[in-house]
Amino acid sequence: MDTRKPIDPSTAIENLFQIIRDEALANPTFARRLLEAVGHKVVFRGDEALAAIDPYLIAMNGPEEFRRTFMSMPQKQAEKIALDYEFVRKPARGTKAPKLTHNQLVDLMWERAQERVEDLFPKRRVAAE
Numbered sequence: 846m847d848t849r850k851p852i853d854p855s856t857a858i859e860n861l862f863q864i865i866r867d868e869a870l871a872n873p874t875f876a877r878r879l880l881e882a883v884g885h886k887v888v889f890r891g892d893e894a895l896a897a898i899d900p901y902l903i904a905m906n907g908p909e910e911f912r913r914t915f916m917s918m919p920q921k922q923a924e925k926i927a928l929d930y931e932f933v934r935k936p937a938r939g940t941k942a943p944k945l946t947h948n949q950l951v952d953l954m955w956e957r958a959q960e961r962v963e964d965l966f967p968k969r970r971v972a973a974e
Contacts, residue, residue, distance in 0.1 A: 865879070877899075881902075898914070898926060900915075900926065900930055900932070900954060900958045901958055901961055901962055901965070903915075903958070904955065904958035904959055904961075904962050905962055908955055911951075911954075911955050911958065912951055912955070915950075915951045915954060916947065916948075916951055920947040920950065923947065923950055923951065923954070924950060926954075927950060927953070927954050930954075930957075930958075932953060932954045932957040932958070933950075933953065
């Protein structure tokens with residue numbers, strides 16, 4: 846792009862939005878942040894969820910949305926997210942972790958995400974009289 850050549854304002858704005866569109870398509874986390882900033886509920890499913898997923902944000906949308914999101918992806922990918930967010934731990938060397946079903950894993954992830962969301966955003970308490 847030649848930045849020395851003058852262009853009209855509408856072309857400049859169109860170029861700017863094209864750069865934003867290209868980045869949003871290449872970077873799902875950026876796309877999610879943009880959409881949430883303008884107040885849209887963003888739903889990622891399956892493979893596209895992996896790059897942009899934040900279990901805590903999804904937990905804030907309730908258990909049904911949380912379950913739909915994590916059940917839509919293969920169990921191995923849900924297990925990776927559970928490890929990345931420390932919902933589960935790698936077993937110690939020489940030991941084997943109990944094998945959870947996909948449903949059990951998502952239930953455990955929900956419990957751990959809820960605990961963290963409650964820590965981050967405590968409900969308003971009524972002051973004692």
